[in-house]
């Protein structure tokens with residue numbers, strides 16, 4: 001456009017409704033807009049900058065052909081098309097999309113409602129005028145709406161969820177963008193009503209958003225696309241890279257949502273970590289498999305999304321957790337496909353040496369129902385709690401574990417066997433909880449630690465582990481414990497020679513609104529080596545490669561005594577490793593303070609008390625009241641040795657390894673730039689720090705250039 005005025009064609013689709021009349025009248029009053037009506041058989045759409053179809057009636061017979069033709073002409077000439085309310089459904093008729101919005105309905109609006117814009121796109125010209133990503137545009141009336149809710153567009157990018165009555169509802173995805181040849185389309189399915197009165201601030205938002213959308217599409221049709229290649233992913237990473245809470249050496253998603261690690265496999269000299277990923281934003285929904293790769297467990301790079309739900313498949317609503325195995329040279333993934341209230345195992349294979357391309361088995365799901373003789377728990381959400389897959393081979397037989405919950409018994413891991421990974425025979429329950437271990441077990445995994453086997457399960461709260469023996473299709477437990485006493489869930493392991501490397505999801509400990517504002521959610525633990533100690537007990541240590549991430553040594557090795565005077569360490573940072581050997585001597589406790597501001601307004605205490613109690617106290621961790629403030633604790637036994645502690649601090653992660661056995665991982669969110677200090681003090685007497693070292697840690701993830709960052713913005 002030569003100047004800021006532009007020409008909008010308001011699409012007529014028959015006798016106008018009252019809402020369409022109101023919208024057209026509104027358009028006619030806008031400064032800088034030349035409004036024309038694009039009617040059936042009318043060729044006045046020539047030279048339009050943007051066409052706007054505002055449709056408040058259901059499309060009983062689909063998009064009328066003249067409307068499709070008129071909009072297609074605009075796109076062909078490089079113009080923009082805004083589709084509001086139910087018109088968003090026209091994206092399939094226009095040939096820009098194959099997946100229709102899955103919710104099209106009439107809703108009564110009683111509270112301020114409108115888009116919840118993604119921070120990744122908060123400088124999109126449609127919202128450039130807003131200082132917030134929460135934009136109520138309607139507060140009363142009945143509105144026809146259209147949105148994506150359980151599925152994503154195949155070709156479009158989601159720009160906004162919903163903010164309603166002061167609450168974020170990210171899964172109601174009401175704004176989406178498409179590129180179509182030289183033109184572009186913006187679908188705005190939120191209640192954008194011109195025929196209803198609204199509180200002045202809401203009406204003002206509506207006007208600014210509607211004008212913003214029209215102007216954005218008139219001004220340059222290129223719209224954001226879902227970042228699909230490594231450069232675009234690195235761009236997202238760079239865009240979020242200034243967030244001090246974002247971990248740098250723990251695996252994070254490039255942006256958006258991450259939960260369980262999946263499909264861990266060493267392949268062609270690389271470690272592949274797939275993970276539960278929502279490309280539509282930092283919330284759990286429309287789950288894909290994200291993918292990261294490393295040659296050395298030290299440096300990681302993003303790969304394109306590996307598995308996406310198939311709109312017509314048994315995984316239409318999500319590719320949930322699963323594993324990957326080497327089937328005589330073919331990488332094979334087993335994962336949970338979700339569709340409606342059903343969740344069943346699906347299979348995909350890859351012939352791609354880089355494991356980027358996966359082909360789903362034609363006969364998915366490979367198991368069609370849970371075992372008929374079991375009382376598998378049914379819930380409002382699921383016909384049967386039956387999901388998550390871990391597979392291993394013994395001789396010619398494949399074994400598979402699936403997590404479940406049994407009515408009257410509780411969590412259970414079910415065992416299946418197969419000769420070809422496709423036909424499965426139910427062998428029986430491998431292990432059933434005693435009723436006190438949670439009602440459902442997710443992500444069960446059996447690891448062979450040599451003299452003993454370890455079964456771990458995630459029971460919504462904790463990751464329980466059992467050490468014992470696997471024999472004749474059953475597991476007998478000798479002892480049990482909790483793998484990590486903090487924010488740690490759904491671990492999965494990778495067999496790497498003689499060792500077993502385990503990653504887990506470190507969920508956020510702040511509310512959904514804070515996660516939305518960050519633009520990302522979830523990170524993975526460091527790779528841990530699980531093994532049996534000479535005493536037959538579980539050992540947990542970071543993989544040896546983690547020490548390669550150490551950069552400058554900031555303190556130590558040093559030794560000193562502690563009393564009640566706080567001793568500040570000559571080291572600061574948000575990305576550090578501390579290695580500490582500590583004897584309480586006659587002190588009752590030692591307090592290590594991390595992420596500490598100089599005036600101690602913010603700090604996180606790691607407190608070790610006589611008797612072996614180790615806690616992370618989060619009461620003063622953050623000035624942001626959306627972050628957790630509770631205390632997480634564990635008992636570090638045996639007590640007959642000094643405490644050796646490795647503490648990994650990374651943005652918002654505190655990952656603790658005590659005496660090479662006990663782990664506690666916490667998420668904390670300091671807000672102050674200077675909350676980077678470290679200090680120590682003893683309580684009730686003197687304690688001895690036998691050795692202390694602090695290192696700066698390097699970043700593990702490749703980020704992009706400033707150019708790549710700007711490519712995810714407009």
Ligand code: DQQ
Pocket residue numbers: 259260276287320321336387388442443458489490
């Ligand atoms: N997460 C997955 C499920 C699993 C749960 C869904 C555990 O397959 O049971 O994203 O966090």
